[in-house]
Amino acid sequence: MALLEVRNLTKRWRNDRLALDDVSFDLRQGEILGLLGHNGAGKSTVLGITLGMVRPDGGEVRICGDSVQQHRARALSHVGAIYEAAHFYDYLTGWQNLRVLCSLSGWWDETEARRILKLVNLGERANHKTKTYSHGMRQRLALAQALLPLPKCLLLDEPTDGLDPEGIREFREFVMKLRAEFGMTILINSHLLGEVELMCDRCVILKQGRKMYEGPVPSQEKSQSAFILQTRDIAKAREVISAAAATMDPVTSKVELPTHTLGHELLKLLVESGVRVDSWQPYKPTLEEFYRQQTGL
């Protein structure tokens, strides 16, 4: 079931630049979806429209069935979000910032706020002014505010921006924990392909405001349609492979299987044909490779 439905979003900025062109995708309950694209691809615009910060020229976003464009407050009551860089009130403490932000949701529970602050490792510094916080601490406070009150769905716009490798790792573990413990549905908009690959179940790739791909993160795809073959009988192997309607890349030795043919069946055919197979390994393209293919970069 789709928790968040993005339907036919179109947006053109005042300078006539096309920001989004008929973008649609779904965020299913319990999944982590990565929104990918280079700068200016339209990722933040999608998130901006999803949060009612930007008005689309066409299309609609629904969260738990409520239209953001028609019933913004009701739709956003289901989500917590970090949108662009989080700028807190520097003259307030972390605790006071949370209090101010939660008051807008008409919600405040001190016990829950303390629990979440502890969860993001800010319990000790909650009563310090945010102007004394490091970038990593601000990001953690941003995450804490997004989790108060605990939402069904979390929308994160470049959440690891500016974090050091240790901070990124901590963040990744935290996101995985949120899904494992709370069954939370999460949309992450990020430049860091490696992180998306490690965290996300599916991804959406945008290029110049158009959707290029929506589907499983390639390296996590369960079906296996390509293998790397290592053999000294290249010529013979190519004959067998061609006869089986498969293809083989002469440079990378990547064998692409036709539909309805399984890897072990072709391997059996190769061995039975007398090809000396040194190795036969499933081919998993990295997200970066896949991203390059999709965006033509």
Next chain:
Amino acid sequence: MSLFFQQWQGELLKLFARRRTYIGFAAFLALEIAILIIFRLKGVERVFERMIARQGMAFEQYYSALTLAFMILGISVVLLGAIYLALVAGDIVAKEGEDGHYRLLLVRPISRSRLLLIKYLSCMGYTFVLIQFITWSAFGLGLALKGWGGGFFVMAPEIGLLSFYDWDFGLQRFALASLFLSCSMMTISSIAFLFSCLPIKPAAATIGALSYFIIDRILKETGFMENYDHLLLTKHIVSWTRLLVEDIPWPIIIRDYTALAAVCLTCLILGIAIFESRDLKS
């Protein structure tokens, strides 16, 4: 309704946690002390002595805490009131945008209209509290200098008023007039609030609001708009001094404050409409 008050409480928490909020009060107190020092100068006292004596009244009785408070209040509001309120109200929406706070505020389940209404009410509340602070701190300074009692000498050239009252009656009128002054000053805050809703820098919003009032005042003072002066806000704003006329001209006051209320409401609605139409993305 409780949700609205909870949201408003958050806005007030922000307002009163900021040091700048209190700097305004301190600045006005300093200005009032400076004005009081000037009023104690012999030369200045002699001017008032002549003015009061010319009306056949006793200077010692009418140069009282109330008279000083009224004069300090009038001068403080003219010198700094409009500037300071335009500064605060000009900041209230635009500064949040400039600092990027809307990215945190508007991802919450609150409509933009409600957020602006909360900000507007906070701004009006601040205006009211500030004017009341100026009023009663001026009175306190007057009391410290002249003590309780005496008469009340009122001079309001804008409406051609020169009157003398006894202490109790004068104090009642002074308190009533200060309430209406608070309402008058809300118009300045409302205009600055409207400018603040435009996609401009906070300083530009303040300058825009102040420019409007300076031009409005110039047009009034020069008599250039004599036949159309009902269109000038400053004509209606000074109506608070009419509360100091012995027989209060309620019809004129009601007319003036209806006009000011209409301006405030228009500014709020226009501000919301402008803010609603904006795309909030860096």
